[in-house]
Amino acid sequence: MSRRISLGVIGLGSIAQIQHLPNLARLDDLFSVKAVADISPRLNEAIADRLPGEVFTSTDWRAVCSHPDVEAVLLLTSGAHEQVTGGTLRAGKHVFSEKPLCLTVEGAERLHTLASRRGLALQVGYMKLHEEVLAELRDGLEKIGDLRLFRHTVYHPDDSVCLGPVETIRFDDIDHGIISEAAAFEQKRTVEALGDLPADWGRLYREVVAASFVHCVSFLRGVVGSLPRLTSADMWRPSSSEPPCILARGVYPDHSRVEMTWLWLPSYPAYRESFEAHGTQGSVQLRFPNPYLRNRTASLQVNSADTVARHPGGKQSAFVRELRHFHRAITTGEHPDDALGAREDTAWMQDLVAALALKHGLRAAGEAGRRR
Template identity: 65%
Template sequence: MRGLARRRRIADRKECEVNRPISVGVLGLGSIAQIQHLPNLARMESRFRVAAVADISPRLTQRIADRLAGEVFASTDWREVCAHPEVEAVLVLTSGAHEQISQGALEAGKHVFAEKPLCLTVEGAERLHALATEKGLVLQVGYMKLHEELLPDLEEGLNTIGDLRLIRHSVYHPEHSTCLGPSDTLRFDDIDPQAPAEAAAFEERRTRQALGDLPPQWGWLYREVLAASFIHTVSFIRGVMGGIPRLTGADLWPPLPTGSPTEPPSLMARAEFPGHPRVEMSWLWLPATPAYREVFEAHGTRGSLEFRFPNPYFGRTATLVVKSADAAVCHPPGIESAFTRELKVFHRAITAGLSSSDASGAAQDTAFLQDMVATLTRREGLAVGGEAETRR
């Protein structure tokens, strides 16, 4: 009996370790932080405590720190948060790519949750994966769609519809203000212009490393549309299907104007998996459409399924319908949002002592986006360089 009691005490200690709160620093306090991550962290007070915040807007940083529970360290320099002794992990929620801050945090010994895109280069993502693995740290990319509550039901449904013939993922994207809805986010005009200028210069260098010296509108497309939004489609298909399909074609319309475009084009990519299932990925810019829509479909020899995503900012959950010749099974929406569930996964990985990184998957996603640019520019008589050229 004493042996059994001892095992129970050990199990209890492990359970306490798993349930302990993690002290986190939040880097970047814009829309996604204010609408999703900060409220979710507050609701999970048994798992997380915000110990520090940072943003390049001094007033925003202090205002957010004042709103949070307890004593919160505030800075306009993310490096100070990464050096803070109480901070175990950081959430990197700044705009643009997140390579620089993620690397600095890992080098400081902090676990990292980074919003997408992690990097603009394959080399960068692979380097961060190696760094996290070497240091035994968690590096998680914010692909929240892969944490939808009905994802196991989706994967089970894929096994019931026979041999796959077509996978289609469609995004119908309105104006960003429509996506945000009536949210009341704080924003101030006190940013030192040098900070965003330095970040933009870094991203320009990484874009040239990825694609070579293309005209600027192609770098804009790569950073602001493909890496900022289309990457969700690529990562979801990779996660559900267990790999990246081979790109067979890409289209873009209307044509990109010279210089800096004022709004995105629409995009389509065609690909295929071994065994011949075809894949269609479309991202449609529909500024006047009244609501954001996103649908994943799979069609097989014995049935079809449809997975409908919610607006990412509204805290709702996906729905699933699996259809066969005999019946249609409608799965009701889940209870927890994907944003909440991904943070629980992050907490579990840290407290369980796992060395966990999905940056290698992010590297695959980035390579696919580079291949899309190579395909699109070739039709315009342009040749990519950089990493994209090495895979041609």
């Protein structure tokens, strides 16, 4: 019988309420929530009241990390997670961190070293790499000949479209001082990553590239095993009030090309995301589900020289499977190397923003500048 892991959950916003907390309830043979923390006191109480047993609450994440009944922490706050992840590891707790883990390469390396030295699991929420059809995808890549092109495309509508009928609870009682403290930390790390670029570029890096485009980057790395050399980048902003659309291109040593496109389409009818690979003998096409809908899985089609194979998806969502993976990492000691993957993703995303800035006559410094 599997050992139950006592959890603390930090951050109780949309993704916690829509995916992680319901999935933890389904996996009550593997996990029990003993403590929660959010900067909204009323949200803390509302969520704790829905959970079984006595649940400790606090607006200070440090109180959850130091709680004696907590063995591992799910870090589900918005923004980057370096500061809280580091504090949690130093408190001796295993960590599941939503992405992005860090804004700097150095930060990812430091967290990897810290987790390794303390013998703790550090997993990043790259849920798309836990889709059940991933084995069939990798097998399909072996059947389509010499690879010529990888293409990953995101059609991202406004959050109101993404969320659809899903209801979440929130209260207007947050401590803005805590938000300001976190923002100051992220700004410091942004300067270390990119130098002193104008503020809009820092927001682009943090709020679009590291927060959402990261899924394209991390998925490609996870499937192929490495990231391509960035060859070009483009960005266009139809309105000053909207996030920009982004197109990045790259090339692998075998000359196969990569296109990653992130489109902001505020009134698009539904969230849509696809990954394709095209080779000399066929293609693979993977369709991802809307991440804000529960119990949905990716579907795959493999068109090879002599067959068309369709895989409608598995029985468990990627969100459930990544929690199971976290449990195995803790109980078996087979810890993931996600922080090293985050290091590669972070460097690539820094280079992307630096390339975009250069097209506007701005030269990045910091970690990105030292690599150019």
